[in-house]
Amino acid sequence: MLHKLKKKDFAVLRGPLESGRQSPDSLPFVLILGIALQLLLHYLTYYEAAATTIFPFIEGMKELHFWITASIIILSIIYSIPVIYKRSQKIQYLVGILCSQNIGTAYVYVIVMFSLGDQKGASVESLITLSKTVLFIAALLFLATCVRFYILLMKGQYRNGSKKGQMRNSFETTSYIPLAIIGSTGLFFILQYVIRMFGSVDGYDMFIIVIAMSVFYSMIFVLPEQLMILYCKFRFKSFNFDKNGVLYKK
Numbered sequence: 001m002l003h004k005l006k007k008k009d010f011a012v013l014r015g016p017l018e019s020g021r022q023s024p025d026s027l028p029f030v031l032i033l034g035i036a037l038q039l040l041l042h043y044l045t046y047y048e049a050a051a052t053t054i055f056p057f058i059e060g061m062k063e064l065h066f067w068i069t070a071s072i073i074i075l076s077i078i079y080s081i082p083v084i085y086k087r088s089q090k091i092q093y094l095v096g097i098l099c100s101q102n103i104g105t106a107y108v109y110v111i112v113m114f115s116l117g118d119q120k121g122a123s124v125e126s127l128i129t130l131s132k133t134v135l136f137i138a139a140l141l142f143l144a145t146c147v148r149f150y151i152l153l154m155k156g157q158y159r160n161g162s163k164k165g166q167m168r169n170s171f172e173t174t175s176y177i178p179l180a181i182i183g184s185t186g187l188f189f190i191l192q193y194v195i196r197m198f199g200s201v202d203g204y205d206m207f208i209i210v211i212a213m214s215v216f217y218s219m220i221f222v223l224p225e226q227l228m229i230l231y232c233k234f235r236f237k238s239f240n241f242d243k244n245g246v247l248y249k250k
Contacts, residue, residue, distance in 0.1 A: 010232050012158040024089040025245050027096050028080035034099035035073050041107040053117030072098050090233045097226045104219035112212045138220045145224045
């Protein structure tokens, strides 16, 4: 159904590109920083947190995640080179999505699961149940966000001059309510499960869990918009930059 929409229906999504935050010349810094963060997180996850956890399938996860991360790092290096990314900025943007999602979702998810597997009272069965619950809620949130995104697009809320374009009005605020309910309810059930599983959780550990899960679900929430901008970059010339780094006109 998206192919029936016109360029004007996606106009507001040009915002991050117009601001320069997601321009081809800005992304190399993000990609290089992402390389350092992924290396650090890989070490903390699979050599520190994994050393004392009872979470199962560690070796298989370690090998798979290593090759995924290595591939993203290699692509990040390649698409940080001006002569390459200026000719293929769409792929550069895709690599940026992969990098940010690997950091904010994959590594955050795994390191939290591994850390919980080091807590007193943890069991393999409870950890597997918890991990499946977290992923189920993530899938539900992603689906709900996609549906919301589609409805707003069909209603013209991403056109210039629309309520979405005018930012944070009453329509936009109320449209987030179902997603907030899904996210907060999911986080509540996860914390309740953790408390029941361990009997009690140190205040600092609980704080870290809340922050980590908030980051995880926030990244799931922004993924549909990242993918939609990528779609627009492939479909519309106006979502891309010329050889001088200037965004093409609408």
